[in-house]
Amino acid sequence: MTTHTTKMxxxxxxxxxxxxxxxxxxxxxxxxxxxxxxxxxxxxTTTDVENYPGFREVxxxxxxxxEMQAQAEHVGxxxxxxxxxxxxxxxxxxxxxxxxxxxxxxxxxxxxxxxQAKWLGLDSEDALKGKGVSACATCDGFFYRGKNVAxxxxxxxxxxxxxxxxxxxxxxTLIHRRDSLRAERILQERLFAHPxxxxxxxxxxxxFVDGGGTAGLVALDLKDTVTGEHSRLDVEGxxxxxxxxxxxxxxxxxxxxxxxxYIAVEPxxxxxDVPGVFACGDVMDKIYRQAVTAAGxxxxxxxxxxxxxxxxxxxxxQEAAE
Ligand code: NDP
Numbered sequence: 001m002t003t004h005t006t007k008m009x010x011x012x013x014x015x016x017x018x019x020x021x022x023x024x025x026x027x028x029x030x031x032x033x034x035x036x037x038x039x040x041x042x043x044x045t046t047t048d049v050e051n052y053p054g055f056r057e058v059x060x061x062x063x064x065x066x067e068m069q070a071q072a073e074h075v076g077x078x079x080x081x082x083x084x085x086x087x088x089x090x091x092x093x094x095x096x097x098x099x100x101x102x103x104x105x106x107x108x109x110x111x112x113x114x115x116q117a118k119w120l121g122l123d124s125e126d127a128l129k130g131k132g133v134s135a136c137a138t139c140d141g142f143f144y145r146g147k148n149v150a151x152x153x154x155x156x157x158x159x160x161x162x163x164x165x166x167x168x169x170x171x172x173t174l175i176h177r178r179d180s181l182r183a184e185r186i187l188q189e190r191l192f193a194h195p196x197x198x199x200x201x202x203x204x205x206x207x208f209v210d211g212g213g214t215a216g217l218v219a220l221d222l223k224d225t226v227t228g229e230h231s232r233l234d235v236e237g238x239x240x241x242x243x244x245x246x247x248x249x250x251x252x253x254x255x256x257x258x259x260x261x262y263i264a265v266e267p268x269x270x271x272x273d274v275p276g277v278f279a280c281g282d283v284m285d286k287i288y289r290q291a292v293t294a295a296g297x298x299x300x301x302x303x304x305x306x307x308x309x310x311x312x313x314x315x316x317x318q319e320a321a322e
Contacts, residue, residue: 001101004080006032008305009106011084011096012247014041015291016281017112018068018077019298020305024110025076027306032078034096034104036247039081040065041114042282043291047130050142052291064291080104089254089274107312108276108305111255111263112298113247115282115289119240120152124208128238132217133208135240137161138290141168149237150175150220152205158241159183159191165239166196173233174199177225200233202226208238246283255279262286270301276312278304 008029010017017033024031038044043061050058073079082098093105117135119125125133134140137151141164149169151162154176160183162174174191179201181188191197203222209232211218220233246262248255256264256273263272263279270278280301281294 001103003103003105004032004078005093005105006030006078007107007309008032008110008302009094009096009104009108010034010110010112012036012041012112012114012281012283013039013069013079014043014065014112014114014281014294015068016114016283016294016298016301017041017110018065018072019295020110020112020278020280020302021072021077021298022068022075023299023302024305025072027302029108029302029306029309030076030078031072032080032104032106033072034080034082034084034098036113037083038114040069041294042116048143049139049291051139084250087250087254089251089277092276094277108278108308110270110298110301110305111251111272111277111279111283112281112294112301113250113283114294115244115246115262115286117240118243118245120205120242122205122207124210125205125238125240128208128210128217131210132236133238133240136289137164137239137241140237140239141165144168144237146170147236148173148234149239150233150235151239151241152176153241153243154178154181154183155241155243156183156187157243159187161239161241162197163187163190163194165237166194169237170196172197173235175203175205175220175222175233176201177204178202203231205238206230244282244286244289246286248283260286270297270304276305276308278308 008024008031013035086097088095094109096104150173207221209219278301280297
């Protein structure tokens with residue numbers, strides 16, 4: 001069992017955590033990044049990335065994350081691999097404890113543990129991920145130009161994704177398991193008014209139908225939640241938009257979370273309700289959820305952390321002088 005100490009402790013190694021590390025290292029805070037169970041975050045399970053600025057050609061998600069990590073290490077970040085099972089935020093330095101007993105102490109803590117899309121849990125969904133099935137219209141919609149697609153879900157995300165997809169797809173079908181949406185009224189009005197969108201009520205997806213060979217997704221097998229009848233909808237894209245799980249279990253009871261379980265931050269900042277603890281990326285953002293916005297809030301967290309430490313150091317100096 002070893003104790004690792006640093007000024008700036010970062011939990012999570014997606015674009016948010018690594019951007020915080022790059023800025024933190026360059027500000028002299030010698031960060032330690034504890035990579036979680038998915039080092040590199042959600043982008044490591046993506047293939048083509050076309051929307052991260054700075055790359056004219058399509059790049060690969062795992063490659064982008066390797067580059068970000070190498071950049072963070074190059075400027076002085078220490079990367080550690082561990083699964084944190086316990087946290088103590090009651091005093092500074094904050095302490096994280098790994099499952100092997102190692103202790104990580106930081107004068108400030110940046111939480112960048114991310115979120116995971118929820119899936120329906122069907123075998124056919126798993127088999128066709130990246131071949132017609134996606135959980136992110138903003139990321140993958142562009143690949144469905146000229147193809148009919150469906151969105152599954154009835155919340156704000158589903159409706160926003162359906163509207164977004166009308167930029168690419170000739171027709172978008174929203175499939176919802178009940179007969180009313182939970183999305184905001186204004187979004188619903190826009191959806192219902194759109195000429196290229198139709199809504200199918202009271203249906204759940206039983207299977208994503210594989211066309212065989214290189215065809216990928218060709219249809220959805222639907223079951224009526226009222227009558228039990230089966231029907232088929234021909235689509236080449238199926239976007240699952242049934243919500244996300246922010247990775248905040250560790251922090252429940254230690255930090256303020258919002259009603260959806262995301263870490264609550266002061267608007268316009270990355271400050272949580274515990275002074276010296278900052279949150280960035282998808283763990284605090286349920287609206288934008290992009291690699292570039294995660295990187296942006298990671299940068300904000302490092303700047304907020306630096307400011308916090310400067311103020312704390314100044315307060316200590318003043319105390320010592322009195
Ligand atoms: P929500 O939890 O709000 O909605 C999930 C939707 O998926 C619900 O309609 C739910 O159905 C449906 N669903 C859940 N599980 C299944 C399943 N197994 N099979 C079929 N359907 C299922 O998630 P969102 O991602 O839409 O939103 C999360 C939060 O983020 C909300 O607070 C939302 O307001 C916010 N948000 C805000 C945005 C904005 O302000 N622009 C944009 C995006 C999100 P049912 O209704 O039957 O439960």
